[in-house]
Amino acid sequence: MSSNNARTAIVTGASKGLGAGIAxxxxxxxxxxxxxxxxxxxxxxxxxxxxxxxxxxxxxxxxDVANGDDVRRLFDRAxxxxxxxxxxxxxxxxxxxxxxxxxxxxxxxxxxxxNLLGTILTTQAxxxxxxxxxASIINVSTAGTVSHPPYASLYVASKSAVNAFTIVAAKELxxxxxxxxxxxxxxxxxxxxRAMGYAGSAQEAQAIAATPLGxxxxxxxxxxxxxxxxxxxxRWITGAVILASGGMR
Ligand SMILES: NC(=O)c1ccc[n+]([C@@H]2O[C@H](COP(=O)([O-])OP(=O)(O)OC[C@H]3O[C@@H](n4cnc5c(N)ncnc54)[C@H](OP(=O)(O)O)[C@@H]3O)[C@@H](O)[C@H]2O)c1
Numbered sequence: 001m002s003s004n005n006a007r008t009a010i011v012t013g014a015s016k017g018l019g020a021g022i023a024x025x026x027x028x029x030x031x032x033x034x035x036x037x038x039x040x041x042x043x044x045x046x047x048x049x050x051x052x053x054x055x056x057x058x059x060x061x062x063x064d065v066a067n068g069d070d071v072r073r074l075f076d077r078a079x080x081x082x083x084x085x086x087x088x089x090x091x092x093x094x095x096x097x098x099x100x101x102x103x104x105x106x107x108x109x110x111x112x113x114x115n116l117l118g119t120i121l122t123t124q125a126x127x128x129x130x131x132x133x134x135a136s137i138i139n140v141s142t143a144g145t146v147s148h149p150p151y152a153s154l155y156v157a158s159k160s161a162v163n164a165f166t167i168v169a170a171k172e173l174x175x176x177x178x179x180x181x182x183x184x185x186x187x188x189x190x191x192x193x194r195a196m197g198y199a200g201s202a203q204e205a206q207a208i209a210a211t212p213l214g215x216x217x218x219x220x221x222x223x224x225x226x227x228x229x230x231x232x233x234x235r236w237i238t239g240a241v242i243l244a245s246g247g248m249r
Pocket of ligand 1: 038093140
């Protein structure tokens with residue numbers, strides 16, 4: 001495991017799923033972790049409890065990443081607790097899978113504001129700090145931006161925009177020592193995908209068949225990669241969009 005030179009990490013949407021696994025992995029490398037959530041306070045406190053029980057540092061902070069005031073409050077709270085924020089993992093996202101005809105204006109607003117605007121707002125908030133001299137932002141995209149599955153057009157479009165934003169933001173923020181990268185997870189077993197009925201479905205069987213490493217991902221698969229990207233070991237990596245999907249593309 002890479003050493004983590006970061007002092008304070010915010011992981012958005014860390015009350016469950018991949019975000020919870022990433023929060024735990026960052027805490028294990030020594031970072032103080034702010035476990036952000038939108039509605040599931042109990043889940044967030046469970047993640048915090050798991051980290052502190054192992055001697056790590058973590059707090060839970062409610063904030064809707066699609067709301068600028070909430071994001072500023074999230075950063076204020078993180079800074080009060082642990083000092084300047086030098087790692088942000090933009091993991092919070094929403095997705096629905098529907099044919100083109102099923103995309104509504106409301107759903108467009110919900111997915112684009114959470115998945116893309118949320119990522120932009122936290123990036124602005126990190127960069128607005130004038131007391132950091134190096135930082136790492138890791139955006140959680142999806143392997144769907146490579147495989148382009150049907151019935152996922154809005155979700156994949158929102159995440160493709162996140163990939164593009166990652167590359168442009170890396171160019172703008174590089175001179176300040178702020179690195180911006182993205183990871184593209186493959187289909188994974190989380191509370192979110194369970195709620196969609198993915199576990200045990202025909203789609204899961206098809207995805208496993210298309211995955212060279214032959215299984216569905218788990219929340220534990222992504223933490224080490226994110227911890228590496230957050231650490232000084234990844235000091236020469238920025239603007240990278242990394243496939244982490246067991247080879248599925
Ligand atoms: N699971 C997969 O197969 C898969 C594959 C590729 C990419 N991904 C990406 O991986 C990330 C995590 O996915 P997951 O399956 O672990 O998701 P999940 O189980 O559905 O959990 C989603 C998390 O995001 C939070 N969230 C949603 N909207 C939010 C908002 N507006 N503000 C703050 N937090 C918000 C939720 O908070 P509350 O529950 O507290 O409301 C929850 O903690 C997402 O970016 C997703 O697109 C997942």
